[in-house]
Amino acid sequence: MRLAAFHLTGSEKRQVGLVVGEGPAWWVHPFPDGTDLVELLAADISDREAAADTAARGDGLRPDQIRLLPPVYPTAMRDFLTFEQHVAGVGKGMQGHESVPDEWYAAPSFLFMAPHAVTGGYDDVTIAPDTERFDYELELAAVICRDVRNATPDQARAAIGGYCVMNDWSARDVQGREMKLGLGPSKGKDFATTIGPWVVTADELDDHRDADGFLDLRMTVKVNGEVTGSDRSGHMGWSFEQMVSYASRASWVKKGEVIASGTCGGGALAEGWGRTGELLPRPLLPGDVVEMTIERLGTIRNRIVAGTETVPPIIPARRRVREEV
Numbered sequence: 443m444r445l446a447a448f449h450l451t452g453s454e455k456r457q458v459g460l461v462v463g464e465g466p467a468w469w470v471h472p473f474p475d476g477t478d479l480v481e482l483l484a485a486d487i488s489d490r491e492a493a494a495d496t497a498a499r500g501d502g503l504r505p506d507q508i509r510l511l512p513p514v515y516p517t518a519m520r521d522f523l524t525f526e527q528h529v530a531g532v533g534k535g536m537q538g539h540e541s542v543p544d545e546w547y548a549a550p551s552f553l554f555m556a557p558h559a560v561t562g563g564y565d566d567v568t569i570a571p572d573t574e575r576f577d578y579e580l581e582l583a584a585v586i587c588r589d590v591r592n593a594t595p596d597q598a599r600a601a602i603g604g605y606c607v608m609n610d611w612s613a614r615d616v617q618g619r620e621m622k623l624g625l626g627p628s629k630g631k632d633f634a635t636t637i638g639p640w641v642v643t644a645d646e647l648d649d650h651r652d653a654d655g656f657l658d659l660r661m662t663v664k665v666n667g668e669v670t671g672s673d674r675s676g677h678m679g680w681s682f683e684q685m686v687s688y689a690s691r692a693s694w695v696k697k698g699e700v701i702a703s704g705t706c707g708g709g710a711l712a713e714g715w716g717r718t719g720e721l722l723p724r725p726l727l728p729g730d731v732v733e734m735t736i737e738r739l740g741t742i743r744n745r746i747v748a749g750t751e752t753v754p755p756i757i758p759a760r761r762r763v764r765e766e767v
Contacts, residue, residue, distance in 0.1 A: 443494055444740070445479050445604070446470055446640035447511040450503070456511060458482065460497045461640050469502035479513055479641065480698050483603025484587035487645060512560040513606055513641045514585055517698035519555035521581070521610060522685050524678040527707030531716050540717065550680040550688050555610070556632040557700070563607070563638025563742035568749045569728055570633045572756070573613035576726040576746070580663045580709030580734050582675050583608040584682045585641050586699040590690045598686035601695065604641040605657070605682075607736045608702050609744065611635060614712050614725075637700060639740045647738060656681045660737040661706050665730055670723060671708035675736070678703055 444461035448470060458477045459470035473482070473493060482490055523529060523546070530540050545551075561567060569576050587603030610631065617630030652658045658676030662669060680688075682701065689695050707713070715721055726732065728748040735741040 443490065443643045443646060444640045445482055445513065445643070447479055447513050448503075448508040449511060450508055451506075459503070460494045462498065462502060466505075469504050470508060471497040471500055471502045473497050480585065480587050480603065483585060483641065483643060484697065490643070509562065510564055510639055511562045512637050514637075514698055514700065515560065516557040516700040517696050519557045519560075519635070519700045519702065520552045520689055521555050521702040521704060522550050522552040522680070523704040524550060524680050524685070525673065525704055525706050525709070526679055527673070527677070528705045528709065528713055531707075531713035532705075532710070533716065547679075550685050552685070552689065552704075553627070555635060555702075559632055559635050560700075561634050561636045561744070563636060563640075563740075563744075565636070565744060566747045567611060567634045567636065567744045568751075569726070569746055570611070570613040570616065570630075571749055571751075571753050572629075573615055574725060575614035575712075575715075575721070577612045577614050577711045578663060578665075578709075578726065578732045578734070579610035579612055579705040580661055580671060580673075581608040581610055581702045581705055582657070582659065582661065582736055582739075583637055583700050583702040584644075584686070586686070586695055586701060587697050589694060589696050590686065591694050592692065593687050593690045593695070595681065595683035595687045598683045598690065598695075599644075601686060601697075602644050602682055602701075604643045605647065605739055606637050606641050607639070607734050607739050607742045608700075609636040609732065609734055609742060610702065610705065612710070612712070614715075636742055636744055638742050642739050650738060652676050654681070655683070659739065660735075661709065662735045663709060664733040664735075665723065665726070667731075667733075670711070671706075671713075673706035673708050675703065675706070677707060 617627040620626030
């Protein structure tokens with residue numbers, strides 16, 4: 443089942459709907475006003491299917507009648523680092539050597555993201571200020587539908603309501619400066635993260651699990667219609683159940699959170715830049731269109747636009763001469 447958040451063209455009222463149809467020929471059947479997408483994900487399957495059957499009997503809306511919104515406005519976002527190939531490639535660009543540190547294998551590391559920066563699957567995305575190395579990152583993301591703490595992987599599986607496509611937009615030059623201090627990335631990523639186009643319920647994907655229980659879905663990214671990277675989610679070092687379990691150790695993972703896989707192999711321009719030492723393909727520019735597709739989940743497509751905001755200048759630190767005490 444595919445569940446979307448949207449508003450009608452010319453309206454600001456957020457609604458939830460059932461997505462029907464394949465490829466470009468899809469439409470949305472609204473659920474009753476006040477329906478919460480995360481609560482639908484948490485509902486018993488039979489109750490969710492009954493609600494979907496009722497919605498499907500109503501009139502559907504065409505794509506040109508609505509604007510797709512982010513499926514959820516996350517309570518929190520955690521971005522993991524689970525693709526070994528990406529770690530090696532970006533590591534060469536950031537640290538000067540193509541290797542995977544032992545610490546990566548020891549535990550599934552993650553960073554917290556800016557949940558208020560999410561954009562819809564077909565929204566324009568404003569290029570970050572102060573960057574000459576604007577990049578995309580192709581990721582698979584899960585939406586949490588139940589609170590968990592100290593969960594085993596089996597218990598964590600029941601907390602995953604569904605999955606969507608994610609683009610973790612990145613200003614690589616800003617990110618590189620921040621990470622030299624052992625912090626971040628912060629301003630290198632807090633301006634936009636695209637999630638969508640909708641959420642596919644977890645039960646719909648059980649037939650795409652490998653022998654170890656990992657989701658195995660084809661992932662592809664295009665820039666201006668040309669394929670620039672691809673991988674499979676089955677190449678992750680940890681499953682989503684293992685990631686949620688780790689995140690919940692002595693901590694709450696709350697319903698409405700988004701948990702992301704991290705960038706897949708070949709899923710970012712910076713990976714190639716790190717391996718070759720050249721900015722080829724070139725960094726993204728206003729006017730470029732980035733399209734990401736994950737098998738069974740759908741496609742997000744975003745056009746990059748120039749910024750129009752006036753941002754305050756960056757103020758360097760005050761340098762002080764240490765006085766003897």
